[in-house]
Amino acid sequence: MSKVRIKIAIFACFVAITVVTLGAFTRLSDAGLGCPDWPGCYGFLTVPNETHELSAAKDNFPHLEVEAEKAWIEMIHRYFASFLGLLILALACIRLFKKQKTKNPNRHYYLLLLLVLFQGALGVWTVTMNLQPVIVMGHLLGGFSILALLVLLVLRLKYTTITASVTSLTCRLCYVALGVLIIQIALGGWLAANYAAPHCTGLPLCDNLQLFSWQSLFTLPEASATYEFGVLPFESRVSIHFIHRIWAVITVLMLLAACWPLLKASQNRVLRHSALVVLALVSIQVLVGAAIVHFQFPLLLTLFHNFMAAMVLLAMVRLCFFISLAQKVGVKYASIN
Numbered sequence: 273m274s275k276v277r278i279k280i281a282i283f284a285c286f287v288a289i290t291v292v293t294l295g296a297f298t299r300l301s302d303a304g305l306g307c308p309d310w311p312g313c314y315g316f317l318t319v320p321n322e323t324h325e326l327s328a329a330k331d332n333f334p335h336l337e338v339e340a341e342k343a344w345i346e347m348i349h350r351y352f353a354s355f356l357g358l359l360i361l362a363l364a365c366i367r368l369f370k371k372q373k374t375k376n377p378n379r380h381y382y383l384l385l386l387l388v389l390f391q392g393a394l395g396v397w398t399v400t401m402n403l404q405p406v407i408v409m410g411h412l413l414g415g416f417s418i419l420a421l422l423v424l425l426v427l428r429l430k431y432t433t434i435t436a437s438v439t440s441l442t443c444r445l446c447y448v449a450l451g452v453l454i455i456q457i458a459l460g461g462w463l464a465a466n467y468a469a470p471h472c473t474g475l476p477l478c479d480n481l482q483l484f485s486w487q488s489l490f491t492l493p494e495a496s497a498t499y500e501f502g503v504l505p506f507e508s509r510v511s512i513h514f515i516h517r518i519w520a521v522i523t524v525l526m527l528l529a530a531c532w533p534l535l536k537a538s539q540n541r542v543l544r545h546s547a548l549v550v551l552a553l554v555s556i557q558v559l560v561g562a563a564i565v566h567f568q569f570p571l572l573l574t575l576f577h578n579f580m581a582a583m584v585l586l587a588m589v590r591l592c593f594f595i596s597l598a599q600k601v602g603v604k605y606a607s608i609n
């Protein structure tokens with residue numbers, strides 16, 4: 273049963289990566305309101321395309337026009353998200369109804385279930401509140417959190433101990449670096465939710481940096497009928513984007529500071545490899561970010577930037593997990609179950 277659980281958890285990780293990527297594509301292609309209702313689309317389980325379906329959609333939503341392409345993007349994202357929820361429910365059921373005791377606590381499954389339910393609520397509010405930026409950012413962070421917890425679950429199911437000597441300073445640096453990375457992802461979510469990407473052109477600084485101000489940075493969107501394409505003033509979006517760039521520099525330096533000691537001093541291949549993966553992914557992410565600005569924010573490159581953010585997070589979660597194992601008493605690096 274444990275091997276089945278591991279396989280389901282690994283499969284769920286890939287589905288979660290797909291859901292996060294589809295969510296980013298939905299935002300970037302301006303398809304977040306492709307379906308104005310939830311869980312269906314104009315009252316149907318699929319995008320309406322028949323004459324009678326289009327007529328019913330027009331009657332129920334007289335001020336809207338069905339855009340099939342955007343609606344399908346939104347619905348495909350919902351289908352995959354629903355499938356992921358079912359996989360997590362299956363994982364929880366297998367674990368909770370298993371009589372044999374294991375070292376993996378039930379609270380991990382409870383947390384995943386609660387997070388999936390809350391993520392579903394955020395999905396509803398994203399549509400019903402017309403892309404309110406705080407909700408959109410929360411929805412993005414919820415997707416990243418579910419993905420990270422699933423990867424952490426796989427690691428907990430597969431590995432118990434690791435032979436390595438890690439200093440307390442290195443441990444603290446890795447945990448702090450993970451926190452700094454999470455803040456950077458949140459800033460990226462806030463940038464995306466406010467459609468602030470194209471408002472800061474030029475490298476390495478914004479061409480219109482004179483518009484930056486701390487006051488505009490903390491300006492919240494005012495109430496609006498819809499938040500699609502953003503409602504914040506131009507200077508606020510410039511400030512949001514510029515802070516995202518500044519924190520990116522801080523994030524890179526923190527990740528380098530956390531990984532460098534492991535590359536230099538660690539006698540364990542797994543820790544060295546994990547640190548190298550983090551630094552390699554961060555290097556790619558920096559290059560992709562610069563390319564996005566240089567080529568004026570192409571959709572596919574920006575989508576890849578979102579995907580790489582998830583990969584960097586997972587690599588850092590993996591590194592922190594192995595470091596936490598290195599702090600425990602153990603004699604070997606082994607797989608269980």
